[in-house]
Amino acid sequence: MARETPTAPPPSGEIQSQTLVVDPGAYTIKAGLVPTHDAETEPECHVIPNCMARSRTKHTYIGSSLSQCNDFGEMQFKRPVERGYIVNWDLERAIFEHEFFDPKAKLYCDPASTNLILAETPTAPSALSSNADQIIFEEFSFATAYRATGPSLNSLNPLPPSLAPSTQPSPPSPPSPTAMSLDHPSPQPSLPIEIMLLIDTSHSHTTITPLLRGSPISRAVRRLDIGGKHISNHLASLISLRHFSLIDEPHIVSQIKEDACFVSTDFANDLDRTWRGTRSDRRVPTPDIVAEYVLPDYEVLKRGYMRRPGGVDPSTVIAAAAPPPPEREEAFPLSNERFTPPELLFSPLDVGLQQSGLPDTIMQSLAQVPEALWQGLLGNIVVVGGNALMPGFVERLEKEVRMLAPAELEVRVARATDPVGATWRGGRVLAGREEWLGRMVVGREEYFEYGEGWVRRQFAGRRWPSKAGEEGTET
Known part of the structure; x- marks a missing residue:
């Protein structure tokens, strides 16, 4: 354990030639290597499953190796993030080692010669933040690191085009x-x-x-x-109650959510449009909402897709997927299941x-x-x-x-232009500006000399410049 000391801080650690930017979300990790001295490059954001999975054939997949799986039926998942916080660093460490420290990995790097920008939620408890710092410097041995809140990194991205200011002239007396x-x-x-x-x-x-x-x-x-997990769970409950039991198929349910769910702009009206009436007064639901979902069989069809009345919805079917023969097809109708689960974001009382x-x-x-x-x-x-x-x-x-x-x-x-990778892209902006990065990171030697409490205060108090050439501040 690093020792505590009240000694005044020295200059931050020396900036390395590359920075690993990591946004460890509960569902996926967004990561990429950014050259420190080149702010003009466009490094790729890799989206990596943040999990370890075990198939029904007892094969284990970790992180990006999940893409090699051809059968997600009854897949069991174990995730290091719960309620938005990394609580299982043993598992997260295994994923990091597989994705970043294995010489065969796409994002391989030597931590001793790499800067790290690690995003975290702004509500993270200090004890969990200290755990992260300990892993970063003591286990991974990164040369320098900056543990940033995700919203702060997002502020480094340009505003979406629709929020661009109007071109109307300013009032006479501003x-x-x-x-x-x-x-x-x-x-x-x-x-x-x-x-x-x-x-x-x-x-x-x-x-x-x-x-x-x-x-x-x-x-x-x-x-x-x-969050998305609760929407998926509610969707699984509705489908299992009315059609197929998908409680043990979280991967399939997530795909159904991605393909079929939408947020209703008039919930009561859409409920009425999808109501089938009573036994004595049958009604036909509105066809622009009702659809069918074809489940994968993992033999002919590797991924399910949504099918509108009269054919396949080209926006959701995978181009390489060939539908199975009708006699082997497993499909079920979707009506208000498409917009009821996302309603939880606006009415959490629906699930208590x-x-x-x-x-x-x-x-x-x-x-x-x-x-x-x-x-x-x-x-x-x-x-x-x-x-x-x-x-x-x-x-x-x-x-x-x-x-x-x-x-x-x-x-x-x-x-945001890229809502999934937005936090990572903000980190990329910071990583490409060496002067800014130098003001934010803490070196490994500083961690061991001044202690994890000092490091935690530095990460909480450092601010990047609000304008080019303006000094950052510490609180």
């Missing part, structure tokens, strides 16, 4: 420059983004984080314990969770910041995470937040 920067997006905002409200809706939970100049406003961070829905939670977060910041936050709501890919999510969220927000304030919600 307020002070400071007020302008907080109340209205800049015409060409520098990085980090001056002000934004980040919604990260991922596998295990959803977080709401107001950011000012790249730093989370900690007292206003809110967490909703609904005593929490407010996402729009109300956003307003609870705003209540913790000065009202002078509300326009800037409501006007720059950015959604990231896998659930952001569901059709209708952004439209529904904007509609409901607008109903709750003060009428005189503009509400704008946009999905």
Whole structure:
């Protein structure tokens, strides 16, 4: 265990020629190697399953090796992340060693000559953060590292195009420059983004984080314990109750969710449109919602697909997949199963969770910041995470937040250009700017000399510049 000392900090460790940027999500790891001295390159973001899986034939897969599996039937998964936090470092270490430290791995690197940027949730307990620091420096032996909150890294990405400021002329008597920067997006905002409200809706939970100049406003961070896992579980329950038992098929259920689920912008109306009536008064559901899902058989068809009435939906079927013969096909209808599970994000009480829905939670977060910041936050709501890919999510969220927000304030919600890899891409921006990176990282020698408590405070207090050439600060 590293010792504690009150000694003043020395300069950070020497910056290495490459940086491993890792966003260890509960469902997938987003990772890639970024050259430190070249901010213009476009390194690839690798999406790696963050799990160890065991097939019904007793074969074990770890991380990216899961892509070699041809039969996901009755697959059992073990994940190192629970409720959004890394709680099983033995398993996470095994995945890291397979993906980053094996000489045959695509992202192989020598930790002793590599910088590390590791993303974590802004609500992570300090004990778990200290565990991560211990693994980074004592087990992996990275030369330098920076443990950053995911929302802070997202503030280094440009705003989505739909949040670009209008080209209307400024009013004749504008307020002070400071007020302008907080109340209205800049015409060409520098990085980090001056002000934004980040919604990260991922596998295990959803977080709401107001950011000012790249730093989370900690007292206003809110967490909703609904994520993609809960949506999948609810979908599995509905399908198992009405059609096939898929409780033990989480991989298939996740694919059904990705292919078929959407967020209804008018839930009550869509329920009525899919109602089949009573025995004495049968009704035909609206065909633009009703569909069929064809299950994979892992012989002819390796992945299932959604089929609209009258044929295959070209947006969801895999091009290389050939449908099985009709006599061997296993398919079932989907109606309100397509939009009922995602409704949990807006109504957690549907599954007995005593929490407010996402729009109300956003307003609870705003209540913790000065009202002078509300326009800037409501006007720059950015959604990231896998659930952001569901059709209708952004439209529904904007509609409901607008109903709750003060009428005189503009509400704008946009999905990040790459919602799954957005946090990683923010880390890539930081990794490509050597001067910024040098201000943020802590060296391995510093860790052993000054202790994990000092390192934790450094990671919590360091800030990157809000403008080019501006010094970062420490708190």
